[in-house]
Amino acid sequence: MNRRQRLTSAAAAVAVTAGLGFAAAPTAWSHGYIGGSSSQLIxxxxxxxxxxLGAVQYEPQSIEGPKGFPAQGPADGTLAxxxxxxxxxxxxQSSTRWVKNQVTTDQVKVSWNYTAFHATTKWEYYITKQGWNQNAPLSRSSLExxxxxxxxxxxxxxxVQHTLxxxxxxxxxxxxxxxxxxxxTSNAFYNAIDVNIQ
Incomplete structure (x- = not known):
């Protein structure tokens, strides 16, 4: 095998390996999270x-679970x-565990940082109720x-911004x-956003 044939074979092997890598691990570069460049919240x-934060610090875009919330979806205590x-x-979950976004108005604008653009049914936004227990696991009953x-x-x-x-x-x-x-698909993406409302 001459030098040109060796280089061509090596290039082909790299291309195949790269292609297999992308096919095997799409979750490392797909989906989305709250914190786009035009978002007031992260x-x-x-x-x-x-x-x-564990593994999610490397892929905040991958917080995916079954859709159907609140009737279905993640179990109470595992919402975040x-x-x-x-x-x-x-x-x-506790009153001091997470850094808070500071909110000083009655409206906030949020946007998602998308790393894959999935066809979308809807976006829904909930907030904890007045008097919720800040030191208990997050549950459906604490949200509206x-x-x-x-x-x-x-x-x-x-x-694109959504106004809350x-x-x-x-x-x-x-x-x-x-x-x-x-x-x-049968899934949705879920994000908890900690805020301090002044």
């Missing part, structure tokens, strides 16, 4: 200053991780729906729970 998994045991550190944004089966657009109205009776520490419902 999700717990991507918030600067949060420590002890989307029921994904690889990201169970996110389910730790504040916004639904239809997706109409279309792919999302990077940078913060209920007037909320002050101090609360959690906003974001759900991105994918249209053509």
């Amino acid at each position: 999700a717990r998994a991507a918030m600067p200053g949060n420590t002890g 991780s989307g029921g994904n045991t690889r990201f169970s550190e996110l389910d730790q 729906l504040i916004e639904t944004v239809p997706g109409n089966g279309a792919a999302p657009v990077q940078g 109205d913060i209920p007037a009776d909320r002050t101090g520490y609360h959690v906003i729970y974001a759900v991105w419902v994918v249209d053509n």
Whole structure:
């Protein structure tokens, strides 16, 4: 085999290996999380200053679980991780565990940082109720729906903002729970967002 044939064979081997790598590990570069460049808020998994995050610090875009929330989806106590045991550190809950986004108005604008543009049924946003227990695992009974944004089966657009109205009776520490419902799979993406409402 001459030098040119060896180089061609080596290049082909690299191309095949790279192709197999992409096919075998799509979750490392897909999906999305709250914290796009036009977002006022950043999700717990991507918030600067949060420590002890485990594997999710490398892939905050991958908090994926069964859709159908609140009737189905992740179990109470595993909402922040989307029921994904690889990201169970996110389910730790106390008044002091997480860095908070500071909110000073009755409206906030959020956007997702998408790394794959899945066809979308809708986005839903919940917030913890007045008087919720900050030191108990996050549960459905502690949340109420504040916004639904239809997706109409279309792919999302990077940078598009959703406006959330913060209920007037909320002050101090609360959690906003974001759900991105994918249209053509059985899953959704889940994000917990810690806020301090002033």
